[in-house]
Amino acid sequence: MKFKNLPIVFKRNFYKIDSFFGLLLEFENLKIKNSNKEPQKFNISLDYCNNPYCLINKQQDSHTKKFVQQPVLTILYIECLIKMCKYNFGFGRWFSKLGQPIFEDAGEAIRFFRQYKCGDIQNDLCLPRSLFAANTSKKFKDNGVVFIGVFLPSKSMHAWVIEDEIQPDPFDTMWINFQPVAAIC
Numbered sequence: 001m002k003f004k005n006l007p008i009v010f011k012r013n014f015y016k017i018d019s020f021f022g023l024l025l026e027f028e029n030l031k032i033k034n035s036n037k038e039p040q041k042f043n044i045s046l047d048y049c050n051n052p053y054c055l056i057n058k059q060q061d062s063h064t065k066k067f068v069q070q071p072v073l074t075i076l077y078i079e080c081l082i083k084m085c086k087y088n089f090g091f092g093r094w095f096s097k098l099g100q101p102i103f104e105d106a107g108e109a110i111r112f113f114r115q116y117k118c119g120d121i122q123n124d125l126c127l128p129r130s131l132f133a134a135n136t137s138k139k140f141k142d143n144g145v146v147f148i149g150v151f152l153p154s155k156s157m158h159a160w161v162i163e164d165e166i167q168p169d170p171f172d173t174m175w176i177n178f179q180p181v182a183a184i185c
Helices: 040-050 072-087 089-096 106-116 120-136
Strands: 003-005 008-010 013-017 024-027 144-151 156-163 179-184
Touching: 008 179, 013 179, 040 144, 040 156, 040 179, 072 089, 072 106, 072 120, 089 120, 106 120, 106 156, 120 144, 120 156
Parallel strands: none
Antiparallel strands: 003 179, 008 013, 013 024, 144 156, 144 179
């Protein structure tokens, strides 16, 4: 998956994310290169981040569906992904590529992740959850983008997925407060 910086301006300063360490960097006089060679799914998903009211409101009855079997390798993959993302952003991105598409869409992958790692810690697991959904969803390669956003001036960060004109995580309502500063597609 390709990492794309989306530098943003706030109070005359430019912000972007370091692609290896995942740190939010602040610059005073940065020249932004404008590249129009982005995949169509990226441009469409970015428009949905800027205009979230245009997203399809898909009520997911299956979000209450329980997964009876939790394959050992998938659970091991989740645990390792969480540890790698906490250790280093770049290692987490690299390790996430080892996931195999086993879920029909990102919504199903996110529900599996949330069932396995339930509780109040979900806000801290937004990046591993998004990378897990991206790499285990069969539809993501063609129709999905992981966004990493920043809430300025506090500089708190959050990650979320847009796939097929849907933000597939029904419990993630805070993504709308963050401005995209990077994308992985």
